[in-house]
Amino acid sequence: MTAQHTESDRSTTGELFVSSARARRIMRAERFANATELIGVWLLALLWIAPLAYVFWAAFRRTDVALTFQPFTGWTFDNIITVWGMAPFGRFYYNTILLVVGLSAGQIILGCLAAYAFTRYRFPLHNLMFTLVLLQLMIFPEVLLGENFRLVASLGLADTLRGIGLPYLASAFFIFLLRQTFKSVPVELVEAAEVEGAGRLEILWKVYVPIARPTIIAFGLVSISFHWNNFLWPLVITQSVEARPITVGIYRFLSPEIGINFTALTAGTVITVLPLLALFLVAQRAFIQNFLRAGIK
Amino acid sequence: MxxxxxxxxxxxxxxxxxxxxxxxxxxxxxxxxxxxxxVPNSVFAWALILPAMVILLGFSVVPMITTVWASLQEPGIGDSIGPANYERMINDPVFRQSLRNNLVFSLVTVPVSLAIAMLMAVLVDREIRARGFLRMALFTPAMLPVIAAAAIFLAFYQPNFGLINVIAQSIGVPRQNWLGDPSTVLPSLMVVMIWKEAGFFMLFYLAGLQTISPELNEASTLEGTGRWTHFRRVTFPLLMPTTLFTSIVGVANSFKQVDFIFVMTQGGPNNASNLLLYNIYLQAFPNRNPDYAAAMTVVLVSILVALAVIQIRMFDRRIHYR
Structure with missing residues (x-):
């Protein structure tokens, strides 16, 4: 009885909307599209991760078996150990970490202050100053290589970590991004804080910054990766091993001219990327979530 | 209280x-x-922006002015002013080639990486199994140092043991010296750039997709709109603001990202992979010719600013879909 009832129901709905044959065709097309997309995205993802996976494979293989596929023999740490012994990588790591931590902290603090002023206050030359910030989105310190070198050298900061970091201490990108986020802070919250007697800096710290947390975290991680990876400016401004970050330090080992073999090349690559990669694997979920929540408006 | x-x-x-x-x-x-x-608000606000503005102006506006000044120095002793560096530049085949290379490089890598990034974002935005892994796989290359990515591809492009030739041979394509041949070297570098950039832009598109209201998807489903039509008529136009942002970042990157040239080609063979900023570096430092490098920097900065203005104007007209 009930079975019959549902049967008739279904046929009525079928007539009302689309014929059942057409519905089936749409369903089939949908399923086909789903399958195609799934295969496509997996192919794309594997293609994108394959070069890196291959490097991690080759870095731990004996030279004579590096190019063969024998997953059960030939594993070794020798490549890493050999390359590690060829240069003061401890020093390079120390420099890079100091640089990256100092720069992201500096950029976040200076950026919060500036974005707050641009969002909340009208002040003399407001628009001109903001236009100048926008200009920096295109003109990075490394574009003006020669003159920035002269400038930093004249400040006596050539060949120092501070000299590498100083031109990047304020990020226009971050000020721009954070201003967009700050604009979304409800005016009622700010007024409530004012009624409670909070000062101007207190409102920044207790109202704006907590709301902008996703933006700040996402930018912090992008900044860490940017400065971990930065190469051209540190190459130009440093001469001695003591001041060099990892990218400049490893550079010599990445060119094939010095007769280095393939496995050593991959081992050098692994040494350069491993700490950063580890950080991102750990922070991956939080990073992507914060990035998506931060958005760009 | x-x-x-x-x-x-x-x-x-x-x-x-x-x-x-x-x-x-x-x-x-x-x-x-x-x-x-x-302290009055305006003074307070100035105090807040001052540290950031000192850095931003100090390391871009000030050097921009001194760059123009340096580019106008006539060679030789004394400080006479003249267009000598610009005349030299116009007649310099290496400069012209590096500029041409860079324009081709940008025109190809920016649209291609944006298109791939958009495709990636749409594909991994839906609820699918292993979404976290897929996103990570697509995004990881963007986090690598460019010189490390360059080293990886340097190995792949090697004429003898390189993976790409091994694959090429197995499907019947003759071996090639990818980085040693002027006709293949620039496309080979473009591949690295696209591989490196697409995942980064994917994140921006994913963020953009989160701002599109789900009702629009539901409406399309109810009306039986095909996916391609939905993408063309709904998703793509609504992602325009993101596309504006990523294309500006992408163009800027395509002009200032030259790290892989240091590892892979040193601009060769025969300047076929020489890009503008790499050429500037060569002139400013190894060749010790900072005034000539300054003239080329003026060209580079003008291009970057002009492109940003054009892009903002162009997209302004289309973004009104919102």
Whole structure:
């Protein structure tokens, strides 16, 4: 009885909307599209991760078996150990970490202050100053290589970590991004804080910054990766091993001219990327979530 | 508030009820920042932007001006001013080639990486199994140092043992010296750039997709709109603001990202992979010719600013879909 009832129901709905044959065709097309997309995205993802996976494979293989596929023999740490012994990588790591931590902290603090002023206050030359910030989105310190070198050298900061970091201490990108986020802070919250007697800096710290947390975290991680990876400016401004970050330090080992073999090349690559990669694997979920929540408006 | 308006809660030295004090502010008395409150808003705002502006102006506007000044120096002793560096530049085949290479490089890599990034974002935005892994796989190359990515691809492109030739041979394509041949070297570098950039832009598109309201998807489903039509008519136009942003970042990157040339080709063979900023570096440092490099920098900066203005104008017309 009930079975019959549902049967008739279904046929009525079928007539009302689309014929059942057409519905089936749409369903089939949908399923086909789903399958195609799934295969496509997996192919794309594997293609994108394959070069890196291959490097991690080759870095731990004996030279004579590096190019063969024998997953059960030939594993070794020798490549890493050999390359590690060829240069003061401890020093390079120390420099890079100091640089990256100092720069992201500096950029976040200076950026919060500036974005707050641009969002909340009208002040003399407001628009001109903001236009100048926008200009920096295109003109990075490394574009003006020669003159920035002269400038930093004249400040006596050539060949120092501070000299590498100083031109990047304020990020226009971050000020721009954070201003967009700050604009979304409800005016009622700010007024409530004012009624409670909070000062101007207190409102920044207790109202704006907590709301902008996703933006700040996402930018912090992008900044860490940017400065971990930065190469051209540190190459130009440093001469001695003591001041060099990892990218400049490893550079010599990445060119094939010095007769280095393939496995050593991959081992050098692994040494350069491993700490950063580890950080991102750990922070991956939080990073992507914060990035998506931060958005760009 | 309740406690501070209660006189009993205030110390004996502050026996006045805060509400009656002129400009009554119960926190001001206690805070060591109290004098700060009397600073007018405009001065306060300037104090906030000052540190950032000093850095931003100091390392871009000031050097931009000195770059123009340096580019106008006539070669030789004394400080006469003239267009000699610009004349030299126009007649310099290496400069012209590096500029041409860079334009081709940008025109190909920016649209291709944006298209791939958009495709990636749409594919991994839906609820699918292993979404976290897929996103990570697509995004990881963007986090690598460019010189490390360059080293990886340098190995792949090697004429003898390189993976790409091994694959090429197995499908019947003859071996090639990818980085040694002027006709293949630039496309080979483009591949690296696209591989490196697409995942980064995917994140921006994913963020953009989160702002599109789900009702639009539901409406399309109800009306039986095909996916391609939905993408073309709904998703793509609504992602326009993101596309504006990523294309500006992408163009800027395509002009300032030259790290992989250091590892892979040193601009060769025969300047076929020489890009503008790499050429500037060569002139400024190894060749010790900073004034000539300054003239080329002026060209580079003008291109970057002009492109940004054009892009903003162009997209302004289309973004009104919102």
């Amino acid at each position: 309740a406690t501070s308006s209660d006189p009993a809660a205030v110390g004996p030295a502050e026996a006045v009820t805060p509400e009656v004090t002129p400009g009554g502010d119960p926190w001001a008395r206690r805070s060591f920042l109290a004098p700060l409150r009397r």
